[in-house]
Amino acid sequence: MSVRSKASDIFFSRMVVSVDKPIRITRLPKDKYLELIRGYNHTKKSQIFEPQLPLDRASKRVSENVVTPANEPIPECTTCGVCCDLPLVVPISNAETERFSDYWEIYPDESVSDAAIERVLPRDADSGRCVHLAGELGVEIGCRIYPQRPTPCRDFEAGSDRCHEYRRMYGIERPLSRSAAKTAVKKIVSTPRGVITYAAIVVESTGWKSSYIAGSPGGPVTVPTTYLRIAAIVDDNVDDVMILHSYEASEEVWFESDFIGLTPDAAKSLIESRGCRE
Ligand code: SF4
Ligand code: SF4
Numbered sequence: 001m002s003v004r005s006k007a008s009d010i011f012f013s014r015m016v017v018s019v020d021k022p023i024r025i026t027r028l029p030k031d032k033y034l035e036l037i038r039g040y041n042h043t044k045k046s047q048i049f050e051p052q053l054p055l056d057r058a059s060k061r062v063s064e065n066v067v068t069p070a071n072e073p074i075p076e077c078t079t080c081g082v083c084c085d086l087p088l089v090v091p092i093s094n095a096e097t098e099r100f101s102d103y104w105e106i107y108p109d110e111s112v113s114d115a116a117i118e119r120v121l122p123r124d125a126d127s128g129r130c131v132h133l134a135g136e137l138g139v140e141i142g143c144r145i146y147p148q149r150p151t152p153c154r155d156f157e158a159g160s161d162r163c164h165e166y167r168r169m170y171g172i173e174r175p176l177s178r179s180a181a182k183t184a185v186k187k188i189v190s191t192p193r194g195v196i197t198y199a200a201i202v203v204e205s206t207g208w209k210s211s212y213i214a215g216s217p218g219g220p221v222t223v224p225t226t227y228l229r230i231a232a233i234v235d236d237n238v239d240d241v242m243i244l245h246s247y248e249a250s251e252e253v254w255f256e257s258d259f260i261g262l263t264p265d266a267a268k269s270l271i272e273s274r275g276c277r278e
Contacts, residue, residue, distance in 0.1 A: 040087035040128025052181040058162040067184040074159035081141035087128035090121035198233040199256040
């Protein structure tokens, strides 16, 4: 969620409250976490409208909009909140973990399994919405940790094609007419925007490394490691696969969805902004 107006910033600052019951970040294998998100999305689908536009192609940034008219007013986040309600995967980078320690109990990790999810925005167990969202959707709503919200929340811009589409899915904005939707889909699909339309995280190599494990006596122990790489395709051009980043699975958390709709430069800036090197 990105709040662009001054008034919104004031509102969100006012909404910041201390959280007396910290939320434990649970270590979940990636497949289990994604299964959880898929389950939430399945339930949510019966409560909201089907998207009219292809979400994975709709821009998250106003500057990359394809279908939203340039003079369309930027919607007000404080009377919306739907992008925080959708059960989206919001990873938190290593660099960001520390500033969340006021909100979350963080336990030393003593297990050694590969590619586990350690730092994702917790979701409400019943609704799947972000646990930091407070207020009523579409009426008055805010983020409890707005100044500390993670990078993916900062990267999503109010007024982007995808923001408007989410609002239509929740009935906050009127749906596009059938013919307008058809035209918009055609335009989105046919506009070469130089953005990532497909991303995959694949195993680069596996091996072993020496590591200190909290609480275990003695010196370092040998633990398995997995190196992953993020491959991306721009504008559906399958003949040109680019490697955006290589990293060790226990040190960084990425999801394919982080990169969809970004230009390769924006994707690389995102990687750098989390303190990771290409
Ligand atoms: S969907 Fe758009 S307007 Fe609504 S909260 Fe998210 S960024 Fe703000
Ligand atoms: S942390 Fe705040 S901005 Fe991010 S999804 Fe949760 S409520 Fe929204």
